[in-house]
Amino acid sequence: MRKILHGLAALAIVAAGTVVVAAAQDEKNAEPTHFPMLPPQQLSWSFAGPFGTYDKEQLQRGLKVYREVCSACHSLNLVAFRSLKDLGYSDAQVKAFAAQYQIHDGPNDDGDMFDRPGKPSDHFPAPFPNEEAAAAANGGAAPPDLSLMAKAREVQRGFPRFIFDIFTQYEEGGPDYIHAFVSGFGQNPPAGVTIPEGTFYNPHFMSAVSTHMPPPLQDGQVAYDDGAPQTVNQYATDVAAFLMWAAEPHLQVRKEIGFRVMIFLLIFGVLVYLTKRKVWAEVAH
Amino acid sequence: MSGMQHSTYTPKSGLGRWIDARMPLPRLMYDSFVAYPVPRNLNYAYTFGGILSLMLGLQIATGVVLAMHYAANSGLAFNSVEGIMRDVNQGWLLRYMHSTGASFFFIAVYVHMFRGLYYGSYKAPRELLWILGCIIYLLMMATAFMGYVLPWGQMSFWGATVITGFFSAIPLVGDWIQQLLIGGFAVGNPTLNRFFSLHYLLPFMIAGVVILHIWALHVAGQTNPTGIEVKSKTDTVPFSPHATVKDGFAMVVFLFFFAYFIFYIPNFLGHADNYVEANPLKTPSEIVPEWYFLPFYAILRAITFNIGPINSKLGGVLAMFGSIVLLFIVPWLDTSKIRSAVYRPWYKLFFWIFIADVIMLGWIGAKPPEGIYPTLALLGAIWYYAHFLIILPVLGLIETPRRMPNSITEAVLAKNGGSAHPAGATAEPHTKG
Numbered sequence: 001m002r003k004i005l006h007g008l009a010a011l012a013i014v015a016a017g018t019v020v021v022a023a024a025q026d027e028k029n030a031e032p033t034h035f036p037m038l039p040p041q042q043l044s045w046s047f048a049g050p051f052g053t054y055d056k057e058q059l060q061r062g063l064k065v066y067r068e069v070c071s072a073c074h075s076l077n078l079v080a081f082r083s084l085k086d087l088g089y090s091d092a093q094v095k096a097f098a099a100q101y102q103i104h105d106g107p108n109d110d111g112d113m114f115d116r117p118g119k120p121s122d123h124f125p126a127p128f129p130n131e132e133a134a135a136a137a138n139g140g141a142a143p144p145d146l147s148l149m150a151k152a153r154e155v156q157r158g159f160p161r162f163i164f165d166i167f168t169q170y171e172e173g174g175p176d177y178i179h180a181f182v183s184g185f186g187q188n189p190p191a192g193v194t195i196p197e198g199t200f201y202n203p204h205f206m207s208a209v210s211t212h213m214p215p216p217l218q219d220g221q222v223a224y225d226d227g228a229p230q231t232v233n234q235y236a237t238d239v240a241a242f243l244m245w246a247a248e249p250h251l252q253v254r255k256e257i258g259f260r261v262m263i264f265l266l267i268f269g270v271l272v273y274l275t276k277r278k279v280w281a282e283v284a285h
Numbered sequence: 286m287s288g289m290q291h292s293t294y295t296p297k298s299g300l301g302r303w304i305d306a307r308m309p310l311p312r313l314m315y316d317s318f319v320a321y322p323v324p325r326n327l328n329y330a331y332t333f334g335g336i337l338s339l340m341l342g343l344q345i346a347t348g349v350v351l352a353m354h355y356a357a358n359s360g361l362a363f364n365s366v367e368g369i370m371r372d373v374n375q376g377w378l379l380r381y382m383h384s385t386g387a388s389f390f391f392i393a394v395y396v397h398m399f400r401g402l403y404y405g406s407y408k409a410p411r412e413l414l415w416i417l418g419c420i421i422y423l424l425m426m427a428t429a430f431m432g433y434v435l436p437w438g439q440m441s442f443w444g445a446t447v448i449t450g451f452f453s454a455i456p457l458v459g460d461w462i463q464q465l466l467i468g469g470f471a472v473g474n475p476t477l478n479r480f481f482s483l484h485y486l487l488p489f490m491i492a493g494v495v496i497l498h499i500w501a502l503h504v505a506g507q508t509n510p511t512g513i514e515v516k517s518k519t520d521t522v523p524f525s526p527h528a529t530v531k532d533g534f535a536m537v538v539f540l541f542f543f544a545y546f547i548f549y550i551p552n553f554l555g556h557a558d559n560y561v562e563a564n565p566l567k568t569p570s571e572i573v574p575e576w577y578f579l580p581f582y583a584i585l586r587a588i589t590f591n592i593g594p595i596n597s598k599l600g601g602v603l604a605m606f607g608s609i610v611l612l613f614i615v616p617w618l619d620t621s622k623i624r625s626a627v628y629r630p631w632y633k634l635f636f637w638i639f640i641a642d643v644i645m646l647g648w649i650g651a652k653p654p655e656g657i658y659p660t661l662a663l664l665g666a667i668w669y670y671a672h673f674l675i676i677l678p679v680l681g682l683i684e685t686p687r688r689m690p691n692s693i694t695e696a697v698l699a700k701n702g703g704s705a706h707p708a709g710a711t712a713e714p715h716t717k718g
Contacts, residue, residue: 050549078367144561148367154557159648169549174557207570247560250370250377257378258548265544269537276530283522284701285325 040180062242332535438559512624579650620681
């Protein structure tokens, strides 16, 4: 029996060794077959961690970037104007903001469709009437909706980092990716990498070496009135934070309630434990 | 023995006596959850049955409310879930409780099952108890799989496509079964409708089998870490308050971890692709099932070769379903007369190797099927089968068990430092399971 076990243990060690060697050989292959070629940089977000909150000024800047840049091609279908109050705007400001948009509505009593100014209950209108039109206007690839983008993209963290992520509460892979992707244009591709016609090299893109999306941002493109730096990096950070809010508008209240629940469970747990000790005091077990 | 005990319930009020003479539900409850004797030496591994009942209740409660706001239509489902997340009062909490709850349900059921394997809880006279548990586990898997389809994200759609595709591997009737399951030739609105209906139905079937499971448990009585049957009154304590308060404490600790995931990392156990609406024309770069199916998924993909008339696809499906069928016959595969791994040094070792094997299979299940992984998956799958079909039967015949105490009380006293044997304890050798 013991001999068999020693044999098995040796076999296990050999197998483990093979895995390590095979994995190491995988690393050496420089051919870009695994994407993204560069992992996203981990930024420090105001909404990270157990007490994270959204930075309203940052969200307002991000909204401005979305409005002036992204919204030319990308819809934000799930976000209603009324929810912009979360960003610190008053009812009147939201009303005025919504009224700047034209919403296609109808039919009216005569059976006709018509355009009218937006109301707070409307959602952001999409830049294209349908996905086919969006694809036709953008070289065959429809720009995706951004409402959930901050939760819909995830670069694999790998072992053992995904285990540490439980304890560090790392849930910001989406905004980290958006920031890295949006600001990741304009670099020179490494030798030997061919960029297909009509696409743009971006080492942070998670599906290929290049993307149909042209570089969206330039320094100074969006005017900030709160003194924040008007750089591509700042724009990318702000719009990523805004899209995190768009994807998870109740994040802040979730963490606030969570803290109270954890404290309650902690105190309740101690009380139940003390009760348990008292009940079992005379019983050896 | 506990099933045979006499009821000690005496109704205190006139109304109590009136009910007791007509429909003695209070008596059943009292005998089952107050006076019911449990072994005094149960450890915290034995609290997961209670935790599972709590999780089933929570899943049903949150699920019923979610269903009030959900639209089971392929054109509406994705946005109706987002409506729950954004506009329903505390909808985000309900949905995160329900989605994270599925994962924690499986964490609890795996601890519960491995506890049963470790302490030999499946041995006579508890074979039916174990099989009912296996049925619950199967129903849970079906429920979880269909529930994952409902948000109608990319992973929902393609997961449904892949998993229902298994059935087409069955010879002759496979295509017919697959079409019956998905209600057409491809996953679509009919699939979503029937999955929603079944996802609402199956939890109540689980609840029914849980009642049978608890009934069978209360007939045979609980096992305990020594594996020795209860022999005298000193071996047991009454369920209330002793087990109630201990289970209660374990539940609070479990809820603490559960709440941590709900409130701080609710999307950690999910897949980002499921926040992209289902698109039948666009296959995700990798289709991965939820973490609790990964070991079985690895076994499915381990068969990459044809075996005689069985092609690799059918072989994989058979290997996967076989790995679950094995669980049902564990009571007859284990030939050892000793129940608990505590007194089986070799079985204890192989138990932990088996756990390592299952974890390795889960890890491979999440990896793309290339490079070294298919080979590792095959080795892991072979070990999985060998554990049940070779190690369990052979070990019981050749293993020399450690010396066992005569009774639960003796084991407890020995553990607590007192070497004193209870007076009059006869050294009757314990041979029967």
